[in-house]
Amino acid sequence: MTTSSVPIHVLVVDDEPVLRKVFRTSLAACGFVIVEARSGEEAVEILPQHPFELVLLDITMPGIGGVEACREIRALAP
Numbered sequence: 001m002t003t004s005s006v007p008i009h010v011l012v013v014d015d016e017p018v019l020r021k022v023f024r025t026s027l028a029a030c031g032f033v034i035v036e037a038r039s040g041e042e043a044v045e046i047l048p049q050h051p052f053e054l055v056l057l058d059i060t061m062p063g064i065g066g067v068e069a070c071r072e073i074r075a076l077a078p
Contacts, residue, residue, distance in 0.1 A: 007033045009050060013043040013069065014058040023056060040069025047076050 010032045012023045017038075024034045035050055037043035041063055043055070055073060059066030 007031065008053045009033045009035065011035050011037060011043060011046065011050070011052045011055045013037040013040065013055065013061070013066070015039060015061045016058070019058070040064040040066060040072070043069055044072045044076070047073055 008031075010023075010027055012020055012027075012034055013036075014020050014023070015038055020036050020038075024036060028034050035046060035052070037046050040057075040061055043057070044064075055070075057066045057070055057073075059070075061069070064072070
């Protein structure tokens, strides 16, 4: 459970719906605000719209893949 009165926003990036659901359910139960992306490309599109304190990123996704998505996400981060 988060101890801060300010919610912590987490971006969960995974191409597997079951894994996203597990992360969403577990983290939301602890008070985190969860946003999901199904791909690295979608994560890169979402990032400018929301401030995130944490990004959980699958590195073995199809498309740009997790490592390249991480590079692009870091380049967009303030």
